[in-house]
Amino acid sequence: MDIHSEKILILDFGSQTTQLIARRVREQKVYCEIHPFNLAIDKIKAMAPNGIILSGGPKSVYDADAPKSDPALFELDIPILGICYGAQLMTMQLGGLVEKAAKREFGKADLEVKYTAGVFAGMETDHPEYQVWMSHGDRVEKLAPGFLVSAISEHSPNAAIRHESKPFVGVQFHPEVVHTIIGNDVLRNFIFGMCGCQSQWTMHSFVESAVKAIQKKVGDGRVICALSGGVDSSVVAALVHKAIGDQLTCIYVNNGLMRTGETESVLRFFKEKTGLNVIHVDACDYFLQELDGISDPETKRKRIGYGFIKIFEEEAGKFGDAKFLAQGTLYPDVIESISFVGDTVIKSHHNVGGLPEVMKLDLIEPLRELFKDEVRNVGLELGLPEEAIYRQPFPGPGLAIRILGEVSSERLEILRAADVIVLEEMKKSGLYRKTWQSFAVLLPIQTVGVMGDERTYEHVVAIRAVDSLDAMTADWSRLPYDLLGRISNRIINEVRGVNRVVYDISSKPPSTIEWE
Ligand code: XMP
Numbered sequence: 455m456d457i458h459s460e461k462i463l464i465l466d467f468g469s470q471t472t473q474l475i476a477r478r479v480r481e482q483k484v485y486c487e488i489h490p491f492n493l494a495i496d497k498i499k500a501m502a503p504n505g506i507i508l509s510g511g512p513k514s515v516y517d518a519d520a521p522k523s524d525p526a527l528f529e530l531d532i533p534i535l536g537i538c539y540g541a542q543l544m545t546m547q548l549g550g551l552v553e554k555a556a557k558r559e560f561g562k563a564d565l566e567v568k569y570t571a572g573v574f575a576g577m578e579t580d581h582p583e584y585q586v587w588m589s590h591g592d593r594v595e596k597l598a599p600g601f602l603v604s605a606i607s608e609h610s611p612n613a614a615i616r617h618e619s620k621p622f623v624g625v626q627f628h629p630e631v632v633h634t635i636i637g638n639d640v641l642r643n644f645i646f647g648m649c650g651c652q653s654q655w656t657m658h659s660f661v662e663s664a665v666k667a668i669q670k671k672v673g674d675g676r677v678i679c680a681l682s683g684g685v686d687s688s689v690v691a692a693l694v695h696k697a698i699g700d701q702l703t704c705i706y707v708n709n710g711l712m713r714t715g716e717t718e719s720v721l722r723f724f725k726e727k728t729g730l731n732v733i734h735v736d737a738c739d740y741f742l743q744e745l746d747g748i749s750d751p752e753t754k755r756k757r758i759g760y761g762f763i764k765i766f767e768e769e770a771g772k773f774g775d776a777k778f779l780a781q782g783t784l785y786p787d788v789i790e791s792i793s794f795v796g797d798t799v800i801k802s803h804h805n806v807g808g809l810p811e812v813m814k815l816d817l818i819e820p821l822r823e824l825f826k827d828e829v830r831n832v833g834l835e836l837g838l839p840e841e842a843i844y845r846q847p848f849p850g851p852g853l854a855i856r857i858l859g860e861v862s863s864e865r866l867e868i869l870r871a872a873d874v875i876v877l878e879e880m881k882k883s884g885l886y887r888k889t890w891q892s893f894a895v896l897l898p899i900q901t902v903g904v905m906g907d908e909r910t911y912e913h914v915v916a917i918r919a920v921d922s923l924d925a926m927t928a929d930w931s932r933l934p935y936d937l938l939g940r941i942s943n944r945i946i947n948e949v950r951g952v953n954r955v956v957y958d959i960s961s962k963p964p965s966t967i968e969w970e
Contacts, residue, residue, distance in 0.1 A: 458663075460651045462486040463503035465493060467511030467521050467539050468792050468799070475507055475537070475630040477825065478638065483653035484645050487823070490792045491521045498530070505533040505649030508540025510628065512794055514554070514592050515539065515546045521792070521799060523547060533621035533648040535573070538590055541615065541624025548622075550598030557609045559588035559626075562633055565613055569604040572616050573623050573643045577636065586613075586627035586634045593626065621648055657831040661693065664820045668697035672778060677818060678770050679780040681706045681732060683720035685845060686782030686821060689829050692836040693820050694780045695730045702780070703731045705769045707762055710738030710866070711852030714874040723839065737765050745854060745861045749898075751970035754861070758851045767813060779815040783822050784829060786924075846891045847925065855970040859898030864951075869896040871949040872915045879941045880919075889931050892919035894945070895958075895969045903953030912953040915945055919958075920967050928962040 462479050466472045466488050479486040487501075491508075498506070506527070513520045525547055528534070536544040542552040564583030567574045577584065586607070594612040597603070604623070605614035613626045623644065629637035645651045677694055681687050681704040694702050704724070708717050717734075724730045744757045770776060792799055821829055833843040853869050854861050872894040880886040895916040903910040917938070922928035942955040958965075 458485045458655070460484065460654055461501070461503050462505050462507060462645060462649065462651070463493075463498065463501060464488045464507045464509060465491045465523065465540075466792055467491045467509050467543070468513070468794050469510035469537075469539065471628060471630050472509040473786070473789070475509060475641075478630045478641050479507075479645060480655065480825070480828065481638075482642060482645055482651075483655045484651045485655040485823075488789050491523065495524045495526045495530075498527070503532060504651050505535065505644060507644075508534065508536040508543060510538035510540060510589070513539065515542045515552050516592075519799070528620075528622070531621075533644070534623070535644045535648075536622075536624035537630070538626060538628060541626060542590075542592055542594060544622060544624050545594045545598050545601070545615070548598035548601070550594060550601065551596035552592050553595045555591060555593040555609060558591045559607070559609050560590075561588065562586070563588045563607045563609070563613075563627065565605050565607050565627065565636070567605045567614075569602070569616065572604065572648065573614070573625065573640045574604060575643045575647055576639065584636045586629075586636065587631040588627050590626060594624070623648070657828065657835045660824075660828075661696070661832060661835050664693060665697040668694055668818060668820060671818065672698050672701065675701065675777040676773055676775050677702045677778040677780050678773055678776045678815070679704045680766055681720070681724070682850070683712070683716060683842075684782075684848060685826075685833060685843060686784060686829060688720075688724075688838055688842055689833040689836065690780050690782045690821060691724065691730060692728060692838055693832065694818065695728060696836060700731060703733060703773060703776075705733050705735060705766060707735045707737055707765050707769075709741040709758065709762065709852060711741060711758070711854045711861075713848070713853065713877075714870045720842075723842065727837075733769060735765055735769055737761070740765070741854075742861070742863060747860060749859045751855060754854050754970065755851050758854060762850075770813065777816055778818050779813060780818040780820070782829075783817075783819040785821075785823050785825050788822050844887050846886070846889070846893075849968060855968050856893060856895045858896065858969060865896055868913060868949060868951050869894060869915075872896070872945045872952060875944045875948065876917060876941055879937060879944065883934070883937050885931075885933065885937070888921075889933075890920050890922035890925065890928060891967060892917075892931070892933075894918075901954045905953065910953045913951050914954045914956060915949070915952050916956050916958050916969070917941060918967070918969070920962070922962075922967070925967060928967050930959045930961055933957075 464475050476486050476488050546552050565586045566583050567577045570577050593610050600617050601615050603612055604616045607613040610626045615624045629640040679691050681691050691704050724732050744761050748754055830843045857865050876894050880892045897914040900911050901914055919931035919933055920928040921931050945955050
């Protein structure tokens, strides 16, 4: 069922900023989807988008293996915005000429607007140039028949183009990038002015239509869901619960590797505040046994992963009538975007593996079309507490991969006590939400210290705090020295068995965020 009354289709030609285009469109409260450049024309017709954006891409339009649009795209009578490669491709496919530019443009450039309608509506021709972001080696040399120039830059006489009678526009610059000061205006003019969208994509409308779609799919069937306490699974549980109430059963597997008070707060919230049916499986002993004597990080991860599936299956098996499994798959996991390796176009399709393949249940993935910040907004819309919504990410294998060497209940206790201090101090300082992750790591070494008149020989705790946008890369956080000092003092004074605290100043890559 299509729950979107208006939408923009983004055809991906392999640009690194394609997802950013989608983010910008959605910020305007307009729903959009990214699809590979060669999405079949029948599918596009069936989708009936209000407008189409052709993304940038790393190829040259005149390369033999350059990705091309289906020419039928230009006969659909749907507004089209070509960005960089997209604009060049539109030019070439409609009969113009694109060539290698004598001078490539990378970075900031000044745009002089010559036509103040279409995507430049509301702008001025006598304006001192508008700053835009360019990144191209080719340029439009000769316009396709029927096209006119809308803006120029020093090295691009056709920096923006438009068709005189059809709703086709092209820009050489990247409106989706923040350095393009007029980027949002250009996109807004396209989406609202040219495509007639009306900002119907709000989290409120999303919840309403998702609830209807879940009810329709599930009927009177039973749904199960693995609740971890993380943002995604919490939002899925709350959303599905809103749709079908008692037909949803959540299974919370306590692996004993959670932080202080975590299990209790998740269970308390869901049981008391939402009336959600949560089965709490206490598997702490099982996981401790599975990890007994294991120091190798990969073995730890595997044992925890298999253990989780085994226990979840056992529990879910008790609901023989369950037909559906609800999962917190997000949009970045499902975007079927294209990428290039050398000269070959490859399709990288992420499937979220794991449970469903083993369990043969129908999937319900109501967050499939959302980005992380949208998931958070849905959570707020559903009344989840801010504390749960703005939680920093926490890895599935839990504290086991933050205890270097063997995991034991004693070592878990030390790490929990240190970790809770890090989190408390981060929250007090107001830096918790600004920091991607901040946590303690227990090292497998002991060092000499002195407390009172006594020599000590105890554990070392490392503090890890990183700034990141997506965890693919990360920089160590420049936490204030005073804050680090307080954390260190408190850990050494309050946590028995620790006499030294160190701060991790490595970035990813080459390090990773977690230590194992
Ligand atoms: P790394 O350590 O690879 O971590 O830089 C990147 C991000 O992923 C989280 N992480 C995990 N999350 N299961 C998860 O659900 C895992 O096995 C896992 N390992 C790492 C990590 O916390 C960081 O946010």
